[in-house]
Amino acid sequence: MSIRIAKRARHVKSRREMDSEKRATVLVTNDDGIDAPGLRALVHSLVATNLFNVQVCAPDSEKSAVSHSITWLHPIAAKQVHIDGTTAFAVSGTPADCTSLGISKALFPTVPDLVVSGINKGSNCGYHIVYSGTVAGAREAFFYGIPAISVSYDWVKGKSGVHDFTLAAQACIPIISAVVVEIKNQKFPQSCFLNVDVPNNAANHKGYKLTKQGNSIVKMGWKQVTSETEEQKMSSDMTNIDTQTPKDSCTSSVSPEQLLFAREVRGYVLDHEDTDHKSLQEGYITVTPLAALSQAEVDCRAYFRDWLQSVTELPSSSAL
Incomplete structure (x- = not known):
């Protein structure tokens, strides 16, 4: 009887291992720090689906608005912390550092299928995308050809509560799951990553809306x-x-x-056109494809094309 039980236990274990291998690996980071309620709500929601192997590599303290800064001149420390259902590390670096370390195979044995950065306390639309450490956490993965999503919640002082992060996370799970399907089917485009913003009234959002980055x-x-x-x-x-x-x-x-x-x-x-910020304020979950390049508007390029022609025709300073 004991031999039969042992064989059954090995069989169950092997099935679990096989299921784990089939599941996509999602690396979670943020800029509010590893103890931030936004990250914890996102991780809990991902683990609860039982669809993903979840890894966490996030700053050990708040690193809001650090943009895409990286640690260059000295080592960073990583300390393992306990978060149910995950393998998690708190890192003494920036969000970009955390993503870079998390996808490097120096900390975890495998490269993740997807990086999700967030959930940020506050929206990241328009020009604020440039300042955002949350967006940088996703952009760093994009630099290395790994699909990524940054997620922010439009926190409103005096109106929002910690439970809203859970609502925001649950609203984003379908997006994350759909992206993983596209990754497995090798259809997810390599020329962009996604920036997702959840409106303040997350429980009654108007649905997902594809938007473009504005200038708010x-x-x-x-x-x-x-x-x-x-x-x-x-x-x-x-x-x-x-x-x-x-x-x-x-x-x-x-x-x-x-x-x-x-x-x-x-x-x-504020934007008055159909952009990320305007759509977010209207109650939509905005989905904005981003890339690393910041191209100037066409009219600027046309202006400087003519301007540069005139510059090259001017006499040099040595001739004056």
Whole structure:
């Protein structure tokens, strides 16, 4: 009887291993840090589907709005942490570092099929995409030919709650699953990655909408402050969130001879065309294909084509 039970156990184990091999591997990163509720909600939702092998490689602290910065001059540390259903590491680097390390086979034994970066606390539309560490986490995978998705939730101060991240994650699971199918069928385009934004009212979104990156942006300015000023912290979409920086957290090392300045919101530039930000505000889950190149508009290229012709015809400075 014991031999039969042992054989059955080996058979069950081998089936589980086979099922695991068949499942796509998804690497999750973000810029809000490995303990952020957005990442935890996304990971929990992915694990709950039982469709994916989930790996996590995320910053050990918040790295909002670091854009595509990388660590170059010194090593970064990776510490394994426990997140149910995953193999997870907290890394002392940027989102781009985390993706780069996660896909390198130096940390995990295999290259993931898909990288998902998020869920960010705050939308990433328009020009804010340039600032976003969340988007950079996906873009880094794109650089190396690995399909990727960045995901953000349009957090609104005083209205949004932590549970909204779970709603946002569940709303994005169909997109992630569909992308994995395209990857397995070798149909997912290699010339782009996807940036997904979930509206504030995630439970009652209007559906998925293909959009293009607009030029919306929060205009930022500077004001001089003192060590006694409590400054609001900015999220990666440049909007105010609930948390505040402790009074002396960034001023204890400031000498009397130094001037201290803090960013402040001066205004907004909003899209009126059919772009990512406008569609998001209308209640859609926006799906925006992005690439790494920032091409100038056609009229600019035409202008400088003529302008450069005139530059080459001018006499050199040595001849003046």
